[in-house]
Amino acid sequence: MSDAQGRSQASSHRSAQHEGSGIHFQQVTLIGYGAIGRTLFARMAGHPTVRITHVVLSESHVADAQAALGTAATVCTEVPPETSLLLECAGHAAIGSHVLPALERGIECAVLSIGALSEDGLPEKLAEAAQRGGTRVHLLAGAIGGIDAIASARLAGLDSVTYTGRKPPEGWRGTPAEQVADLGTITEPTVILEATAREAAHLYPKNANVAATVSLAGLGLDATRVRLIADPTVTENIHEVDVRGAFGEMRITMRGKPLPDNPKTSALTVLSALRFLHNRTSSVTI
Structure with a gap:
């Protein structure tokens, strides 16, 4: 078995280990807890098969976010090793600091800050990191349709x-x-x-x-x-x-x-991420 295959299987196991009563349970680590992150967390609360279990923030924001979230999720400064799916909604800097390393480790990622990919060479870096990790990166549609x-x-x-x-x-x-x-x-x-x-x-x-x-x-x-x-x-x-x-x-x-x-952020951006998360465990996707 190759290293990439091993990482991919480990990622699948991290998701499967949360199954209960025959129901597949997808855990999600969220990068960012601004207007988008807060709305996502609130809208996903109580979902039967998808839960946001961790939120990744800079050290200066950890305490306030943990106080706001209580026991609903764990706030940390690094992507935890048990992560099976990482969803970025923190801005361009998070791509380099968290998404690329996560892909290298075999963690499947979804990205909302698509504008970051205008940086020369970054789309190729994402693809290469995903290939080395034996996983995938999803570029979400965000505020635009079609x-x-x-x-x-x-x-x-x-x-x-x-x-x-x-x-x-x-x-x-x-x-x-x-x-x-x-x-x-x-x-x-x-x-x-x-x-x-x-x-x-x-x-x-x-x-x-x-x-x-x-x-x-x-x-x-x-x-x-x-x-x-x-x-x-x-x-x-x-x-x-x-x-x-x-x-x-x-x-x-x-x-x-x-x-x-946040008047500068389209509500459809959040809905795009919600659709992606719902589709992770839905029997029928569109």
Whole structure:
């Protein structure tokens, strides 16, 4: 038996050891306990076959989080060895500090901070780490829909993929948009960036996840075009995707509502992770 096979079987055993009364029980370690992590934990409470048993945080946040969670989960600074599934919702830095080492150890991982993959070489590092560990890494769709259709259409060949992100002017405060336009006075939709998905992710890292997800499902970071717009006529964050190829044409428009705890985060991001977790033990998945 190879080392990779051994690690993979050990990972499966870590999940199976929690079975009881014939019911498969999937344990999950969560990286991060911000707005997304807190909402995930609350929504998964009482799930019959999936439980978040550990939460990984930096040392400075452990005590407060443990006090908030009580005995519902253990808060720690490193991914525990008994982890069978790791779900990241902590931001880009967690990919290098926790996800890559976990994959090397044979732990299956799911990633929400897809924008981190705009970093040169990081997608390849994730794939290589998963291969060495004999496991898999799942890139979750997050705040955008149609990813399954884009990835399917890619198999027949794509001609173009364009992502347009539209926000109210105030939604671009604290970004390079402030050097492009006077956000306080514009009266009509104003394009603040036209670039590749990779360039957009570097300049607007906090807005990179959707563009990166679309590009990784389709033509890649360097062939996907991105337009970012400050629009005083809207009050929501709007995602628009235009895809053309051998399959035909597809246009997707999404007006996502934010998380109550964090207006900068789409509620669909949490729902995407919830769907992934529910599917882990469901008899029928879609």
